[in-house]
Amino acid sequence: MASIKTRFAPSPTGLIHFGNVRTALFNVLFxxxxxxxxxxxxxxxxxxxxxxxxxxxxxxxLRWLGLNWQxxxxxxxxxxxxxxxxxxxxxxxxxxxxxxxxxxxxxFCSALExxxxxxxxxAAGKPPRYSGKCAHLKPEEVARKQAEGLPYTLRxxxxxxxxxxxxxxxxxxQRFPSEDIGDFIIRRSDGSFAFFYxxxxxxxxxxxxxxxxxxxHLANTPRQIxxxxxxxxxxxxxxxxxxxxxxxxxxxxxxxxxxxVQELRELxxxxxxxxxxxxxxxxxxxxxxxxxxxxxxQAFDIRHLGRAPARxxxxxxxxxxxxAVQHADADALTAWLAPAVHGLVPEPDMQAFALAVRANVMxxxxxxxxxxxxxxxxxxxxxxxxxxxxxxxxxxxxxxxDALLEDMxxxxxxxxxxxxxxxxxxxxxxxxxxxxxxxxxxxxxxxLFRLMGYERARHRLVQHVLST
Ligand SMILES: Nc1ncnc2c1ncn2[C@@H]1O[C@H](COP(=O)(O)OP(=O)(O)OP(=O)(O)O)[C@@H](O)[C@H]1O
Ligand SMILES: [Zn+2]
Numbered sequence: 001m002a003s004i005k006t007r008f009a010p011s012p013t014g015l016i017h018f019g020n021v022r023t024a025l026f027n028v029l030f031x032x033x034x035x036x037x038x039x040x041x042x043x044x045x046x047x048x049x050x051x052x053x054x055x056x057x058x059x060x061x062l063r064w065l066g067l068n069w070q071x072x073x074x075x076x077x078x079x080x081x082x083x084x085x086x087x088x089x090x091x092x093x094x095x096x097x098x099x100x101x102x103x104x105x106x107x108f109c110s111a112l113e114x115x116x117x118x119x120x121x122x123a124a125g126k127p128p129r130y131s132g133k134c135a136h137l138k139p140e141e142v143a144r145k146q147a148e149g150l151p152y153t154l155r156x157x158x159x160x161x162x163x164x165x166x167x168x169x170x171x172x173x174q175r176f177p178s179e180d181i182g183d184f185i186i187r188r189s190d191g192s193f194a195f196f197y198x199x200x201x202x203x204x205x206x207x208x209x210x211x212x213x214x215x216x217h218l219a220n221t222p223r224q225i226x227x228x229x230x231x232x233x234x235x236x237x238x239x240x241x242x243x244x245x246x247x248x249x250x251x252x253x254x255x256x257x258x259x260x261v262q263e264l265r266e267l268x269x270x271x272x273x274x275x276x277x278x279x280x281x282x283x284x285x286x287x288x289x290x291x292x293x294x295x296x297x298q299a300f301d302i303r304h305l306g307r308a309p310a311r312x313x314x315x316x317x318x319x320x321x322x323x324a325v326q327h328a329d330a331d332a333l334t335a336w337l338a339p340a341v342h343g344l345v346p347e348p349d350m351q352a353f354a355l356a357v358r359a360n361v362m363x364x365x366x367x368x369x370x371x372x373x374x375x376x377x378x379x380x381x382x383x384x385x386x387x388x389x390x391x392x393x394x395x396x397x398x399x400x401x402d403a404l405l406e407d408m409x410x411x412x413x414x415x416x417x418x419x420x421x422x423x424x425x426x427x428x429x430x431x432x433x434x435x436x437x438x439x440x441x442x443x444x445x446x447x448l449f450r451l452m453g454y455e456r457a458r459h460r461l462v463q464h465v466l467s468t
Contacts, residue, residue, distance in 0.1 A: 003037070004036025005031065005036055005038075005039060005209045006027035008023060008039075009041040011044065012043075012057075012058060014255070016058055016260065016261055018258065018259065021065065021261055021278060022244060022279075023213055023214055023241060025065070025067060025279060026212050026305075027210075028067045029297045029300035030300060032293075032297035039071040039072040039082070040062070040069040040071075041073065041083075041084070041206065042073050042084065043084050043195075043199065044083055044085045045195070047085070060262075061261035064265055065271045065274060071206075077206075079206040079207065082206075090201070091193050091197070091198055095186070095187065102157070104155060104156055105134060105154070105155055106145075106152040106155075107133075107183075108137075108152045109133055113133075114130075129180065129181060131182075135155075154185065155184060156185075156197075156227060156230075159226065160179070164176045166222075166225060166238060167237075168218070168239060168240055170212075170239045170242075170302065171215075174221070174222075176221075178226075181222060186227070195220070196224055200224035200225075201231075203224075203236050204228050204233035204236070207234075208236050210237050211238045211239070212239045214251075215241060215242055221238050221240075239302060242309050243310075244282075245309045245312065258312070268340075269317070270325070270336070273321040273323065276296070276320040276324075277316055279291075281310040285304075286299065289323070321362055325362060330354070330355060334354045336364060337350075337367050338354070339364065340365045340368060341368060341371040344371035344375055345374075345375060346375075352447065353371070353451055354367075355447070356443050356448055358443075359444075360443045370442060373436075373438055373442065374448055374451050382439050382440065384434075385438050388434040392434075393421075394465075394468050396432075397465045397468070398465050399417055399420045400435070401462050403416040403417050404461065406454065409446065410446040411446065413454075414432070433445060435461055436448075436449070436452065436461070
């Protein structure tokens with residue numbers, strides 16, 4: 001068997017969402033597991049809606065997630081170009097071949113005629129398909145209509161009385177009788193090509209071996225196979241993945257403005273969290289812990305893909321985010337957190353600070369409150385902390401300030417205050433935390449205390465003594 005080649009073929013008509021990205025991810029995992037290639041092709045045939053900024057955004061999103069492609073847009077390769085808008089000559093060349101074989105014919109039916117025919121079929125409970133009215137026009141008739149300047153589409157002639165069958169990698173054996181499909185348009189009257197045609201042709205010409213894509217394309221597949229068979233081109237294996245739906249059960253779509261990858265990035269999600277979340281949406285993994293992209297690839301098995309729609313669930317995503325924060329290495333954690341506390345936390349402290357607050361943050365901006373707790377000149381004090389401070393014995397803070405005339409670590413400090421005040425446990429720790437950080441909960445005190453430094457800590461205690 002030829003080595004595996006998968007692809008992601010988005011239309012640059014909006015920012016990509018979870019549904020799109022999961023499709024890309026599964027293609028990456030499948031290729032990677034098989035030591036194959038992942039290809040990126042841009043399907044920008046809808047010139048009205050396609051925009052260069054969305055091409056850039058797709059590339060940026062995929063790179064951010066580590067879903068790198070080895071062939072295609074921006075990378076080049078043996079089947080360049082990888083943008084459909086630049087492949088018009090190729091599409092025309094193969095169309096000529098189909099014409100020479102008598103596999104396409106001009107259709108002059110007006111939109112109104114087609115609409116009426118569809119309604120008649122629907123009323124009779126039949127699948128809407130082209131009646132075949134123009135399938136057998138005589139050459140003279142065609143020439144006359146063309147001379148009159150009548151607009152026409154080109155239709156693909158489906159083979160009669162056959163069944164298009166294929167084994168879907170996810171959904172198993174599929175059978176589509178050709179008469180349910182009917183002759184379909186492959187070139188519109190404005191000269192643009194239909195999705196079925198260019199998408200199938202490109203997959204074949206680019207050597208794609210496996211097409212994993214959304215279930216929304218299942219019904220297109222028999223048409224695509226028929227085209228490739230007519231042209232004598234290789235037919236890839238298809239796998240149709242269940243769609244990701246929102247809370248109302250509607251498939252996520254670029255048009256409905258579901259959460260985009262760009263928004264996730266701006267919110268501070270870790271790529272590994274997004275990948276772990278999406279990989280498990282409709283795919284079962286034995287391992288329940290956070291996995292690297294490589295480990296996800298090794299554990300990926302197309303037979304473990306579910307057929308039911310998968311529901312997008314923010315809480316699950318956040319579970320993986322929390323895992324990612326806890327597992328990030330010190331440098332990655334620091335780089336992730338730094339922009340949110342820039343100016344509050346001194347640069348030399350940044351890594352120690354990030355490690356100190358790790359257990360209490362899920363997103364970078366969550367660290368701001370702890371940055372203030374450690375470094376703010378005027379310490380913000382929460383309502384709960386204010387109450388604790390009011391209820392604590394006032395002499396505690398004077399004792400604590402007196403204990404801090406020199407540098408020491410938190411446990412030494414606590415020992416001294418304990419000995420001098422006779423307080424212990426919560427009675428001791430809670431007021432100290434409240435006075436030092438302005439909060440009643442938060443990260444472990446020893447590292448915060450170290451970052452704060454004994455002078456600032458003492459200053460805060462003194463401030464509190466003076467204010468009571
Ligand atoms: N809700 C979804 N869940 C899973 N996969 C999806 C979903 N929506 C699209 N896909 C898949 O994403 C891939 C890229 O598709 P495409 O760029 O056409 O995006 P799209 O979201 O379908 O676009 P639009 O919303 O403009 O129709 C295709 O394989 C498609 O099947
Ligand atoms: Zn017609």
